[in-house]
Amino acid sequence: xxQNGNAVAAGVAVxxxxxxxVKLSEAVAIYLKLKGQGRPVTFHRTAERSCGYVIDVCxxxxxxxYTKADANAFRDxxxxxxxxxxxxxxxxxxxxxxxxxxxxxxxxxxxxPFGKVYYDRNAGVEGRVPVPIxxxxxxxxxxxxxxxxxxxxxxxxxxxxxxxxxxxxxxxxDIKLDDPIPHVVVQEHPWRxxxxxxxxxxxxxxxxxxxxxxRLHESVTDSQFAFPRxxxxxxxxxxxxxxxxxxxxxxxxxxxxxxxxxRHSIRDRLRAIECPADIVDQIGGWQTEGVGQSYGSGYxxxxxxxxxxxxx
Numbered sequence: 001x002x003q004n005g006n007a008v009a010a011g012v013a014v015x016x017x018x019x020x021x022v023k024l025s026e027a028v029a030i031y032l033k034l035k036g037q038g039r040p041v042t043f044h045r046t047a048e049r050s051c052g053y054v055i056d057v058c059x060x061x062x063x064x065x066y067t068k069a070d071a072n073a074f075r076d077x078x079x080x081x082x083x084x085x086x087x088x089x090x091x092x093x094x095x096x097x098x099x100x101x102x103x104x105x106x107x108x109x110x111x112x113p114f115g116k117v118y119y120d121r122n123a124g125v126e127g128r129v130p131v132p133i134x135x136x137x138x139x140x141x142x143x144x145x146x147x148x149x150x151x152x153x154x155x156x157x158x159x160x161x162x163x164x165x166x167x168x169x170x171x172x173x174d175i176k177l178d179d180p181i182p183h184v185v186v187q188e189h190p191w192r193x194x195x196x197x198x199x200x201x202x203x204x205x206x207x208x209x210x211x212x213x214x215r216l217h218e219s220v221t222d223s224q225f226a227f228p229r230x231x232x233x234x235x236x237x238x239x240x241x242x243x244x245x246x247x248x249x250x251x252x253x254x255x256x257x258x259x260x261x262x263r264h265s266i267r268d269r270l271r272a273i274e275c276p277a278d279i280v281d282q283i284g285g286w287q288t289e290g291v292g293q294s295y296g297s298g299y300x301x302x303x304x305x306x307x308x309x310x311x312x
Contacts, residue, residue, distance in 0.1 A: 020106050021062040024051055027102035035101065038190065040235040050094040053078070054114075063099050064110050071113040078119075085121040092117060129257045130264040131158075139252050140208040149220075152212040153227055154245055157259060159209035159312060160184065161266030161284050164245070164259045165192060165238035166199070170226040175205075175213045181305045182210055186285065192236040199285040201298075204305035207312030269311040279307055 022030065028051045036044050057077045058070040074095075078088045096114045103110065131139070136158055143151035143158075157167050162184070169192025174185045182205040188194045205213050216226050225231040230241050246258050253261060263284065270280045280286070282298050 021064050021108060022102060022106060023060050023062055024055055024066075024099070025060050027051070027063050027098050030102045030105055031098045034105065040191075040193065042235070046090075046094055047098055050091045051098055053091060054095055063103060064108060066099075066113050068113045071117050074114075075117050075119050085119060088119055089121060129254050129261050130268050131253050131257055131261045133265075133269065135252055135254070136262070136265060139249070142252070143208065144211065147215065149216065149227060149229060150245065150248070152216045153241065154249070154259070155208040155212035156184075156216075157209075158262050159207040159266075159308075160203045160205070161263045162186060162203065163195065163199075163263060164242055165236055166194070168192075168227050168230045168238050168241045169236035171224050172217060172220060172226050173224070175217065175226060177205075177213060177217055181301050182213065183301060183305075184209075184213065191231060191234060192238075194285075196285070201282060201285045202301060202304070203283055204301065204308045206305070206308045210312075266311075270307065273307070273310045275307045275310075279304065283308065 028047055032044055032047055036047070054066075054070075054074055057074050058066060061070075075088065075092075078091060083091070092114055096112055099114060100112050103112075140155055140158055143155040153164075153167060156162070157164060160167070166186050169189055170184065170186075171189070174187065176183050176185065183202050184205060186194070186199060186201050186203060188200065194200055220226065220228065222228075223231075227241075230237045242259060249257065249259065267280060267284060267286075270283065279299055283304055
């Protein structure tokens, strides 16, 4: 009798589990309804696209029904389609987040099969190409000659190492020219999110970046945005900026060089003057290793400016 009672109880538990479980397509809806508020359209598209890939390969199952074999088959499909390791990481990260978040919301505890799947993270990833200093100087000279908003954006990135989206999404008020040490405040905005929490920072304006900041403040008078051409909707159009500027840069940079190459160049330029690694990380908004680095508020602006002025 006890055994029968246990069997019945187990059956009820299974039935209850099945009742509250959701299919992956429904899990996406839960995820976006709760976590997608205020997020850009790209956030929604990424979740829908990544989980859509899973549904195409493995079917639209209850989230508890996916197996390790499903996850491995999904991985193999992404590899067969030629995705680089970094892209596979992003897709798996999104799928994992959607499933785990939705399971938590409806009270399901289970091991997410998309959590630990092996693949070569470095597959298809090409080495980053920095821009040599002589090429940087040539580009900056051309920027001053052409003297338009596109070249101000190039120049601003060239001597700050900001990500292109960070620079393109700036407000004019983010650029502090009246401060004793001119600088730019890199902070999150509704139209342009930052890549990581550590990306929020201040960067001294020196050399070509200071010139660019001065020119846009003088010339952009009818918009709150530093670069209004890339901020006409509800999000910064960094992809458009990248396509346009990379095309212009092509004759001036090494093969495979892009706007992002300036970011790698800044790191090399700071290394060349023996700038301490944690100062380099703070200037670029890179993740700094070590628990101790999370304490305190970082180096003051005058210290950052002292190092940045040596590379201008």
